Amino acid sequence: MxxxxxxxxxxxxxxxxxxxxxxxxxxxxxxxxxxxxxxxxxxxxxxxxxxxxAANAETPTLNVPVNAPNSSPVVGPVSxxxxxxxxxxxxxxxxxxxxxxxxxxxxxxxxxxxxxxxxxxxxxxxxxxxxxxxxxxxxxxxxxxxxxxxxxxxxxxxxxxxxxxxxxxxxxxxxxxxxxxxxxxxxxxxxxxxxxxxxxxxxxxxxxxxxxxxxxxxxxxxxxxxxxxxxxxxxxxxxxxxxxxxxxxxxxxxxxxxxxxxxxxxxxxxxxxxxxxxxxxxxxxxxxxxxxxxxxxxxxxxxxxxxxxxxxxxxxxxTVARGWIGVQIQPVTAEIADSLGLKTSKGALVAEAQPNSPALSAGIRSGDVILGVDGERIDGPRELARKIAALGPGKSTNLMYWHDGSEKTVAVKLGNLPNDKEAKADITTRPDKNVLGDLGLTLAPAAQVPGAGDEGVVVSDIDPDGVAAQKGLRVGDVILEAGGHAVSRPAEIGATLSTAKKDGRKAVLMRVKNREGTRYVALATTPAS
CATH class of the missing domain: 2.40.10.120 (Thrombin, subunit H)
Known part of the structure; x- marks a missing residue:
């Protein structure tokens, strides 16, 4: 493109x-x-x-049936x-x-x-x-x-x-x-x-x-x-x-x-x-x-x-006051749906529930998938954002969500959408290397990287043509969880992938943090060659 x-x-x-x-x-x-x-x-x-x-884009041709039932010539108003x-x-x-x-x-x-x-x-x-x-x-x-x-x-x-x-x-x-x-x-x-x-x-x-x-x-x-x-x-x-x-x-x-x-x-x-x-x-x-x-x-x-x-x-x-539940969300891909046991890829995956937010107070956690609002199913993150914003602060709503393999419903009292942005870690150095060659990743404990915090594993180098890069991982990203479990050493990620492969799972969800926020990435247990 x-x-x-x-x-x-x-x-x-x-x-x-x-x-x-x-x-x-x-x-x-x-x-x-x-x-x-x-x-x-x-x-x-x-x-x-x-x-x-789009290259070589062609203008589509509209074909109207000559003998369409109940059809008659349609014209605009006289004036x-x-x-x-x-x-x-x-x-x-x-x-x-x-x-x-x-x-x-x-x-x-x-x-x-x-x-x-x-x-x-x-x-x-x-x-x-x-x-x-x-x-x-x-x-x-x-x-x-x-x-x-x-x-x-x-x-x-x-x-x-x-x-x-x-x-x-x-x-x-x-x-x-x-x-x-x-x-x-x-x-x-x-x-x-x-x-x-x-x-x-x-x-x-x-x-x-x-x-x-x-x-x-x-x-x-x-x-x-x-x-x-x-x-x-x-x-x-x-x-x-x-x-x-x-x-x-x-x-x-x-x-x-x-x-x-x-x-x-x-x-x-x-x-x-x-x-x-x-x-x-x-x-x-x-x-x-x-x-x-x-x-x-x-x-x-x-x-x-x-x-x-x-x-x-x-x-x-x-001013305009909008409803807020305090979650960072992303689309549910087919791989993510398969990893979580969902039958469809509809809904909004919670990458992070913000501290002191209505969602966190209601029990919604990262890795959950919000499926609907007040009994109405949603297609994706944008529809969820519009529905929550339109309800306004102070209103109560029932959220349907997927948690640990089952569907749940919880009442949430909406807050007021804040204008501030949370601070992001600045990761600039690369410590000792630990390599996951099949994925094209070089990893290191976050504790060894100044500014990366004490939790997770940092991507210190990446093969631009590798599987991980194709999934959007970049140098400086911090992997916080693998397969729903917190990680602090590169070996833990390798072990999680190996276990998932033995169990017949196609992909493992990685919870990843960078300057732009937190999201989930699904990495295949058997990367295509």
């Missing part, structure tokens, strides 16, 4: 639009739609990242004009002044991103995605730089509350809005939520404004929708299309659950609404996939049900 790359900074939206396609950088971008940001003396910037594109007349007065263009400093940039390097196993495609995507963005500044002088950015938004109350994206107003020092009628208004930021990329503004001063409401109906794939926004700073622009898919995870945040929309949206549509045929908001436009920076009919919007909950919390409290 090709590595992710970054395009050079744009020198203005107009120039980018005028650049011949043959001269643009190829590749697939996931672009946050906050349009242009004119930086003092430096031009424009955009939040964008190139994604790998969207009535709906547009009803909603366009509530859609505004958002323009912000931005001041960026070195401290701001360091705060925006994506350190609050979820953890993934090494080699996971989402890990690479998250890192690239998190590093991009911000107004350039002189790192040596530390002097702040100022610029401007544009996006879209929509009014949700008669007294002037406005929804937009967090990345449109992040680091803003001034915010102004332009209505469909050309009136310019100033606004203040009430609150923002990075994890869902949403922000709530309030128009300054008193007044009564046209507004729209969020839809209470879940849009179906194939339904007509209308996007209204401020592409490339042009002002109120209307496009139409359909809901192409639901539940998209594009790696933008830990609670991704995007609608995919084929209504054309571009830079500057960020924060703007997508309406259904009734004129209710079904999504907040946030990102696009594009080889050129312009629309190719693949856009992503935050669903109304997600946005409504976040905006209500921002309006009432200025």
């Amino acid at each position: 090709p590595q992710l790359e970054f395009p050079p900074q744009d020198k203005g939206a107009a120039r980018n639009a005028a650049t011949p396609r043959s001269q643009r950088r190829p590749g697939m971008r996931a672009i946050l739609l906050g349009a242009t940001a004119a930086v003092a003396l430096t031009g424009a910037f955009t939040h964008s990242v190139l994604l790998p594109q 969207f004009a009535d709906v547009v007349d009803h909603v366009r007065g509530a859609v505004v263009s958002v323009k912000v002044k931005i001041t960026e400093t070195a401290d701001n940039e360091e705060a925006n390097t994506g350190n609050d991103m979820p953890q993934f196993a090494p080699g996971d495609p989402l890990e690479r995507f998250f890192r690239r995605f998190g590093e991009q963005g911000g107004v350039p500044f002189n790192k040596h002088s530390g002097k702040p730089r100022t610029g401007q950015a544009q996006g879209s938004g929509f009014i949700i109350s008669s007294d002037g509350y406005v929804v937009t994206n967090n990345h449109v107003v992040e680091n803003a020092t001034e915010v102004s809005l332009t209505t469909d009628g050309g009136q310019t208004l100033t606004a203040s930021v009430v609150g923002t939520d990075k994890k869902t990329d949403l922000a709530l503004l309030k128009i300054n001063g008193s007044g009564t404004y046209p507004f729209v409401k969020f839809s209470n109906e879940t849009p179906r794939v194939g339904e007509w929708v209308i996007a209204v926004g401020n592409p490339f700073g042009l002002g109120g622009t209307v496009t139409a299309g359909i809901i192409s898919a639901r539940g998209r995870d594009i790696g933008a945040g830990p609670y991704d659950d995007f609608l995919q929309v084929d209504a054309p949206v571009n830079r500057g549509n960020s924060g703007g609404p997508t309406f259904n045929a009734k004129g209710d908001v079904v999504g907040v436009n946030t990102a696009i996939f594009s080889p050129s920076g312009g629309s190719v009919g693949i856009g992503f919007a935050i669903p109304a049900e997600v946005a409504q909950n976040v905006i209500t919390s921002l309006r009432e409290k200025g």
Whole structure:
């Protein structure tokens, strides 16, 4: 798979639009739609990242049965004009002044991103995605730089509350809005939520404004929708299309659950609404996939049900409080499921239960697999994270989990998701070597490695083509457990693998810690040659 790359900074939206396609950088971008940001003396910037594109990818052909039962020609509405007349007065263009400093940039390097196993495609995507963005500044002088950015938004109350994206107003020092009628208004930021990329503004001063409401109906794939926004700073622009898919995870945040929309949206549509045929908001436009920076009919919007909950919390409290059980989780692979005696690979494997957390207090331990919440089964870690977060702190929930070969249920009272990060050991030295040749591992007791702690066995060297490296182990990782038992010497790992092989087990679970957190790795008892 090709590595992710970054395009050079744009020198203005107009120039980018005028650049011949043959001269643009190829590749697939996931672009946050906050349009242009004119930086003092430096031009424009955009939040964008190139994604790998499958080689020799072909466009699939859709074959429709000629004699499908109960089928009839389906056409769009005669006109969207009535709906547009009803909603366009509530859609505004958002323009912000931005001041960026070195401290701001360091705060925006994506350190609050979820953890993934090494080699996971989402890990690479998250890192690239998190590093991009911000107004350039002189790192040596530390002097702040100022610029401007544009996006879209929509009014949700008669007294002037406005929804937009967090990345449109992040680091803003001034915010102004332009209505469909050309009136310019100033606004203040009430609150923002990075994890869902949403922000709530309030128009300054008193007044009564046209507004729209969020839809209470879940849009179906194939339904007509209308996007209204401020592409490339042009002002109120209307496009139409359909809901192409639901539940998209594009790696933008830990609670991704995007609608995919084929209504054309571009830079500057960020924060703007997508309406259904009734004129209710079904999504907040946030990102696009594009080889050129312009629309190719693949856009992503935050669903109304997600946005409504976040905006209500921002309006009432200025922040978003999410439920927290205090576990570090990872997907259940087929090998892990086999090692634990699970029939399927659904659920979320607990790599670590944090100290003083609700999960630990309820008896959930590392190596357990959370299978469901309040009687509903989960597919994987992201669904678990969304469900727990949505319940909110202080709520009680019943967790179904797999422990020591059987399914159990426990009541857990949720805490409040903290913002702090736990410290990680810094492992820099390599002591005496002990080799597990079949796995391509060189190990040493953690107690012999400064900064590694007193527990576990450190990976001091690794064959990059070996089995262990292919499973994501790296130099500096600390193996805490093998087969459910704590280890302190390399020989204990070898013995565990040998015993498991004699017992007919295909793999052994290793509990591994590094700077990024704790996870499980399944190592085969008989590595393939």
